[in-house]
Amino acid sequence: MPILPFDIEQCSRECGKECGTATERCPVFSNLSEELQAVCKEHPHLLQYLHCIPENGFGPPAYYEKVTRSLKGTKDPNLIYQVGGGVFVHILANPNDVRDYYIAVEPSLIDAQREALDEIELRLADYVEELEGIEDPKKRLEIIMDIVDRIVNITNVKPPPKKKLPKDEDKPEKPEGENKENVEIPRSDNKKNKKKKKEEKGATRARSRSKKIDISKFQYNSLRYLLRRKLEGMGALDPMILDPNIEDISCSGLGNIFVEHKIFGGLRASIGFDTHETLDKFVIELAEGIKHPVTFREPCVDATLPDGSRINIVYGTDVSKRGSNFTIRKFSDTPLSILELIGFGALNYDMAAYLSMILQEGMNVWVSGETASGKTTLLNALTTFIPPEAKIVSIEDTPEVQVPHHNWIRGCTRGSAKEEDSSEVSMFDLLKAALRQRPNLIIVGEIRGEEGAIAFQAMQTGHACMSTFHAASVSKLIQRVTGNPINVPKSYVDNLNVVVICQQVRLANGSLARRLTSINEIVSYDSVGDSFSFIESFNWNPLDDSFLFRGYQNSYILENKIAPRRGFPEEKRREVYKILKQRAEVLKRMHEQGNTNFYEVYGILSKAYREGLFR
Numbered sequence: 001m002p003i004l005p006f007d008i009e010q011c012s013r014e015c016g017k018e019c020g021t022a023t024e025r026c027p028v029f030s031n032l033s034e035e036l037q038a039v040c041k042e043h044p045h046l047l048q049y050l051h052c053i054p055e056n057g058f059g060p061p062a063y064y065e066k067v068t069r070s071l072k073g074t075k076d077p078n079l080i081y082q083v084g085g086g087v088f089v090h091i092l093a094n095p096n097d098v099r100d101y102y103i104a105v106e107p108s109l110i111d112a113q114r115e116a117l118d119e120i121e122l123r124l125a126d127y128v129e130e131l132e133g134i135e136d137p138k139k140r141l142e143i144i145m146d147i148v149d150r151i152v153n154i155t156n157v158k159p160p161p162k163k164k165l166p167k168d169e170d171k172p173e174k175p176e177g178e179n180k181e182n183v184e185i186p187r188s189d190n191k192k193n194k195k196k197k198k199e200e201k202g203a204t205r206a207r208s209r210s211k212k213i214d215i216s217k218f219q220y221n222s223l224r225y226l227l228r229r230k231l232e233g234m235g236a237l238d239p240m241i242l243d244p245n246i247e248d249i250s251c252s253g254l255g256n257i258f259v260e261h262k263i264f265g266g267l268r269a270s271i272g273f274d275t276h277e278t279l280d281k282f283v284i285e286l287a288e289g290i291k292h293p294v295t296f297r298e299p300c301v302d303a304t305l306p307d308g309s310r311i312n313i314v315y316g317t318d319v320s321k322r323g324s325n326f327t328i329r330k331f332s333d334t335p336l337s338i339l340e341l342i343g344f345g346a347l348n349y350d351m352a353a354y355l356s357m358i359l360q361e362g363m364n365v366w367v368s369g370e371t372a373s374g375k376t377t378l379l380n381a382l383t384t385f386i387p388p389e390a391k392i393v394s395i396e397d398t399p400e401v402q403v404p405h406h407n408w409i410r411g412c413t414r415g416s417a418k419e420e421d422s423s424e425v426s427m428f429d430l431l432k433a434a435l436r437q438r439p440n441l442i443i444v445g446e447i448r449g450e451e452g453a454i455a456f457q458a459m460q461t462g463h464a465c466m467s468t469f470h471a472a473s474v475s476k477l478i479q480r481v482t483g484n485p486i487n488v489p490k491s492y493v494d495n496l497n498v499v500v501i502c503q504q505v506r507l508a509n510g511s512l513a514r515r516l517t518s519i520n521e522i523v524s525y526d527s528v529g530d531s532f533s534f535i536e537s538f539n540w541n542p543l544d545d546s547f548l549f550r551g552y553q554n555s556y557i558l559e560n561k562i563a564p565r566r567g568f569p570e571e572k573r574r575e576v577y578k579i580l581k582q583r584a585e586v587l588k589r590m591h592e593q594g595n596t597n598f599y600e601v602y603g604i605l606s607k608a609y610r611e612g613l614f615r
Contacts, residue, residue: 365499537557
């Protein structure tokens with residue numbers, strides 16, 4: 001399924017594919033950097049791939065063991081970085097399109113060994129008894145790899161070509177009387193002949209089982225990689241799943257797959273599909289591998305991959321005219337911390353300090369914005385500000401929320417394939433159950449429907465709530481919340497204290513970035529004028545990419561909600577701003593000391609909470 005900007009079958013250098021074992025005579029190898037030369041010696045398939053790159057138009061690629069955000073905005077990129085497991089990624093400029101190339105360089109890219117793989121899979125049927133009763137996937141893979149080692153014979157030469165069968169005219173004529181059609185076999189001999197044929201067949205099978213498949217060391221590595229990718233991974237998608245820099249993987253039908261890279265933006269992947277049959281087969285295998293099969297009756301599937309990524313599959317040309325499609329939204333094992341988001345420019349220290357005070361005092365906070373604006377990323381980062389002794393209950397249909405606290409109940413919905421089946425557990429059901437679990441904070445992954453009304457009921461009874469919501473402004477959020485299907489009474493809306501608006505914006509230099517464009521405080525609802533009042537405490541200035549603290553010395557939440565809780569008399573309520581500035585300075589010092597990891601930030605803040613330093 002590789003779809004590359006150049007032909008990988010024909011090498012453009014005279015030394016060709018043999019240079020993997022003779023690097024000192026290879027002109028391609030001599031032009032590489034010392035770092036890339038060392039990597040090519042360890043991974044010959046990478047040098048083999050570099051031979052296929054045309055001499056004209058592309059120079060030797062730069063090598064990075066790990067790419068960083070300092071490379072963001074690189075014009076005409078030509079670099080290679082390692083993903084792991086012998087897999088590399090080549091980011092290559094595409095002069096004909098706005099999307100550059102994302103080329104996965106795998107051990108099987110040049111020599112896929114599909115015929116040998118098919119033969120090995122047939123041979124594995126003879127060893128099926130060794131796999132009986134083995135439930136652990138890793139153990140099964142180890143046994144299969146051990147069987148493969150017994151099936152193959154690693155040689156230093158290429159396997160001999162298969163002998164061709166003689167043509168019909170070359171076959172010697174059978175002597176008269178040997179034609180089976182003219183010979184009558186007595187009935188008593190039929191059983192003997194059948195038994196003899198069965199014994200001969202068994203003997204032939206035993207000989208074929210004992211006969212090993214001759215392959216080279218290079219082919220052996222390719223075969224082991226393909227088997228591991230097929231049995232343990234996600235097939236052709238494995239390089240993109242392994243790459244921590246990928247945010248989204250999108251197949252929109254026939255043609256290339258597209259990926260969203262954290263550093264290089266939208267890219268055209270080297271993997272794709274050229275026929276509907278190939279695409280449909282892959283989609284069916286993908287859905288069955290995650291135990292959510294698709295059919296013509298049920299063509300749409302939403303599920304979670306083993307690594308926590310979210311996948312949506314649509315099967316068949318009757319509902320998707322360009323062919324079956326799927327989208328994978330990846331999530332990191334370790335979420336981005338609030339300090340890392342500050343480093344990316346999404347917010348500043350004052351905004352982080354403000355939100356930390358809001359969450360510590362049990363205010364209700366919703367993170368709102370459009371698709372791919374960074375809502376869930378911010379929500380996860382903010383959980384480090386929740387007091388460490390708090391009991392948290394999260395409710396989601398697709399697990400995305402990541403909380404560092406130990407006392408965390410993680411609820412997830414359960415769907416049902418049949419309408420009459422009563423086994424379905426909805427967000428509404430989980431939220432009702434959460435109210436009986438005495439949580440200090442309820443986190444709803446995303447408010448969409450009737451669970452929104454229950455969330456406001458929870459706020460009304462004193463339960464603190466956090467959630468994400470699809471709305472680009474406070475006004476739009478209120479319109480959606482008070483309309484169908486959520487239908488929250490307008491007089492309940494002021495139970496929501498703070499709304500954070502996230503957006504994907506274009507900076508002055510033309511690049512895209514995610515920013516907290518405003519932090520808003522809901523004040524009240526005027527039933528006479530049928531209007532809502534809210535204050536914009538912070539907003540983003542697009543002219544110089546800075547943030548303005550408009551609520552300084554004028555914050556309704558800080559002065560009228562938090563200051564009284566902290567015991568400030570009315571004449572000294574504005575001293576709460578000093579606490580905010582102190583917190584901002586603490587966060588800045590933590591950042592300068594390099595303590596930016598999500599769990600490091602939580603550990604330091606937890607210790608500060610216990611010792612009364614972060615008050």
